[in-house]
Amino acid sequence: MTTMREAWANTLVKLAADDQRTVVLDADLATSTRADLFAVAYPERFFQMGIAEQNMVGAAAGISTMGFVPWISSFGVFLSNRALDAIRMLVAQCKANVKMVGSYTGVCFGMAGKTHHDHADLTILRAMPNLVLLTPGDNAECVAMTRWANAYQGPVYMRMIREQPADLPGEPMAEFFPGLPRVLREGADVTLISTASQTARVLDAAERLAAGGIAAKVIHIPCIKPLDTAKLLAACEGAPLVITVEDQSIYGGLGGMVAEILAESDNTVRVKRIGLQDTWVGCGSNDYLLDHYGLSPDAVAEKVRQWVRGLPAR
Known part of the structure; x- marks a missing residue:
């Protein structure tokens, strides 16, 4: 390990x-x-x-x-x-x-x-x-x-993180090309965008959503800057709702970046953000903190369910 x-x-x-x-x-x-x-x-x-x-x-x-x-x-x-x-x-x-x-x-x-x-x-x-x-x-x-x-x-x-990360699905990255988003899972009901080690937890959340009939696309952003915005917009095309999930502040990080990109495009998709609100992180075990701040797979899945249920019928 x-x-x-x-x-x-x-x-x-x-x-x-x-x-x-x-x-x-x-x-x-x-x-x-x-x-x-x-x-x-x-x-x-x-x-x-x-x-x-x-x-x-x-x-x-x-x-x-x-x-x-x-x-x-x-x-x-x-x-x-x-x-x-x-x-x-x-x-x-x-x-x-x-x-x-x-x-x-x-x-x-x-x-x-x-x-x-x-x-x-x-x-x-x-x-x-x-x-x-x-x-x-x-x-x-x-x-x-x-x-x-x-x-x-x-x-x-x-x-980088302290722990051993879970392996992302698909072929392991052999060569890095800056700026390219990675679509790790397809789904038409909601699009989840994450980065760093949080992506593995988002993939787990997508499995839980699938068990309840919600098909989630999962996009992994391994390079925050630079970012190929055209490819990100193409990956988000047709999504009824885009939700960013990050294990850091929602202000100015991944969520802020995705919201900025979509707001300046012709895409009218709604954006929601999951991450740390305007708060300092407290002390505790990893599992406790992930649950407390709504970043565990179960917590992410539940929040996504609530937002998807609130979407107008298509």
């Missing part, structure tokens, strides 16, 4: 064998983010920066000007909040070739408490020009994205 963090680190170890440019910087969290796997394999290319995220970003930006490909490893909350100004000034504005990995994101990290838990990294970083924003749904996507990002020239943020 491999966590997403381990899939990322093991991929970097393999890439570094052929690419001497690849280095990793960590902010005193290597055993948690699993950057320690890279440190063991390539100690001369691993830099332990301590609890100094802003300095780590600055050092990575400087290293990138020397032809290296620096990967920054930390918790998502520290990158998207504590180091935000450095990311803005030194990475995004300068288009620095820095790759940032924000681990321990989403709802399923509540036992750590509010200081270490963030639910708005997508909201914050989606507004950052020049920044590619990746949200892998399973390990295969994470591996493919890591390979792509290491070769890509420019700043990248990849959002």
Whole structure:
């Protein structure tokens, strides 16, 4: 059983064998983010920066000007909040070739408490020009994205979870192409759009809906930015209702993005959003928090049932 963090680190170890440019910087969290796997394999290319995220970003930006490909490893909350100004000034504005990995994101990290838990990294970083924003749904996507990002020239943020993710259906992603939505399930009664590890829970919810006679299409968005809006609109064509589901704030993240795209198009479909409302995430087990915030498969299915029942007859 491999966590997403381990899939990322093991991929970097393999890439570094052929690419001497690849280095990793960590902010005193290597055993948690699993950057320690890279440190063991390539100690001369691993830099332990301590609890100094802003300095780590600055050092990575400087290293990138020397032809290296620096990967920054930390918790998502520290990158998207504590180091935000450095990311803005030194990475995004300068288009620095820095790759940032924000681990321990989403709802399923509540036992750590509010200081270490963030639910708005997508909201914050989606507004950052020049920044590619990746949200892998399973390990295969994470591996493919890591390979792509290491070769890509420019700043990248990849959002990862702590747990081992469920495998998404279909052929595992072998090669990543930025911006493409993935239709993982067909259905004509409602269209569900999700991202990151929440997509697996949405697929489970779709199974529950099917048992009650509701056919749900499920669209997975593995890349928040850039996004091929034409392909997303085509995937939503004819849907009586589009519902976004995300394990972060509904403000400015996936739900906000989809609502913006549909509102500016000729598509008149209604949009509903499931996710964290204007609140901080409390402490608790993963199952408790998913239920409490309406993100478990059962909770998502019930909310979708309520909204579908309220649609006018076709």
